[in-house]
Amino acid sequence: MAKKRKKQPKMKVKKMAVCESKCPSMCILRVTVAFVFLYAGVMKLFFGAAPPVDMILTFMPADVSLFLLGMLEFVLGTLLLFGLFTRVTAWVSASLVAVFFLVAAYLHTSGLMTGLWNSAWMWKDLPLLGGSIAIALQGSPCCSIDSWIKKKTGK
Numbered sequence: 001m002a003k004k005r006k007k008q009p010k011m012k013v014k015k016m017a018v019c020e021s022k023c024p025s026m027c028i029l030r031v032t033v034a035f036v037f038l039y040a041g042v043m044k045l046f047f048g049a050a051p052p053v054d055m056i057l058t059f060m061p062a063d064v065s066l067f068l069l070g071m072l073e074f075v076l077g078t079l080l081l082f083g084l085f086t087r088v089t090a091w092v093s094a095s096l097v098a099v100f101f102l103v104a105a106y107l108h109t110s111g112l113m114t115g116l117w118n119s120a121w122m123w124k125d126l127p128l129l130g131g132s133i134a135i136a137l138q139g140s141p142c143c144s145i146d147s148w149i150k151k152k153t154g155k
Contacts, residue, residue: 027141030143033090033093033128033132034081036124037128041075082144083143086135086139087135101125
């Protein structure tokens with residue numbers, strides 16, 4: 001006769017306190033991209049480190065366009081850092097980086113700045129574009145205001 005096995009009690013898995021997802025990699029990616037945008041925004045706003053905006057936006061004074069670009073990057077970085085409106089913010093940041101690539105292509109092909117493709121400015125934007133698109137597609141499943149609101153409202 002076969003012996004009957006006792007049923008083992010099921011183990012309960014505790015949820016993580018900070019990140020309730022098994023994959024916190026999106027949280028790490030979101031925070032990393034946010035810090036890059038925050039750093040770029042702060043450098044433009046307070047230290048004047050910027051691309052040649054006078055060649056790019058000829059219809060606007062350079063200091064105004066520098067301020068607007070710095071504020072946009074700072075706001076995008078802040079929203080990504082806290083995970084508020086994450087998907088929309090990530091799509092806007094991906095669009096901004098895509099515009100950077102188009103402007104760099106224009107400056108390179110027009111002969112205004114031929115060495116721009118070889119600079120570190122452009123190559124840092126490629127992972128930013130990929131990271132922003134990944135965040136936009138995935139959203140913010142953990143460690144964010146969006147996930148907290150989703151959990152509270154039950155949606």
